[in-house]
Amino acid sequence: MNICVFLSSADLAERYTGPAREFAELLGKGGHTLVWGGSDVGLMKVVADGVEQAGGRLVGISVEFLASKTRETADEMVIARDLAERKALLLGKADAVVIMVGGTGTLDEATEILELKKHGRTAMPVVLLNTAGFYDGLKEQFLRMENEGFLPVPLTDLVFFAEDALGALAHLEEGAGVR
Numbered sequence: 001m002n003i004c005v006f007l008s009s010a011d012l013a014e015r016y017t018g019p020a021r022e023f024a025e026l027l028g029k030g031g032h033t034l035v036w037g038g039s040d041v042g043l044m045k046v047v048a049d050g051v052e053q054a055g056g057r058l059v060g061i062s063v064e065f066l067a068s069k070t071r072e073t074a075d076e077m078v079i080a081r082d083l084a085e086r087k088a089l090l091l092g093k094a095d096a097v098v099i100m101v102g103g104t105g106t107l108d109e110a111t112e113i114l115e116l117k118k119h120g121r122t123a124m125p126v127v128l129l130n131t132a133g134f135y136d137g138l139k140e141q142f143l144r145m146e147n148e149g150f151l152p153v154p155l156t157d158l159v160f161f162a163e164d165a166l167g168a169l170a171h172l173e174e175g176a177g178v179r
Contacts, residue, residue: 001172003027004035004094006109008102009042016101017043019131021050023165028054035093038062040071061089087112096172099128117158125175126159127168
């Protein structure tokens with residue numbers, strides 16, 4: 001599978017980098033391709049390193065103003081004109097999406113794919129990896145949206161919440177019929 005991962009490019013604590021590294025190694029060992037923002041810094045670098053070291057492919061989609069931070073050893077690197085084009089290219093190359101810890105950019109990407117799913121514009125599986133409870137508040141907000149009628153489809157049709165790397169990848173592989 002081509003698995004798009006939305007995540008931070010910040011340098012983060014081990015409580016975030018350890019689980020991200022574990023997911024990356026599982027992804028690479030599973031023969032999957034990482035589709036990511038293409039940066040070779042912070043958590044993006046941690047994940048790309050893990051996938052590459054485990055034998056997986058790397059497909060980066062960066063943006064012009066971040067092109068100086070791209071990973072030179074990626075199997076494929078595309079430079080988009082702007083963030084909107086970048087999101088479209090990332091999703092266009094993906095079979096599935098995993099949302100890891102991140103800031104406003106990650107949240108923007110996450111809401112984009114969930115909005116596309118809500119409107120039936122994609123059936124791509126989406127997993128939110130809730131590392132160290134990072135997304136507990138967001139999960140609570142999504143549940144409130146569902147309970148108060150703001151979501152026209154069940155939350156479980158939009159996103160699967162995984163508490164660890166193994167659960168995240170297992171959900172995607174089971175859904176795709178991969179063992």
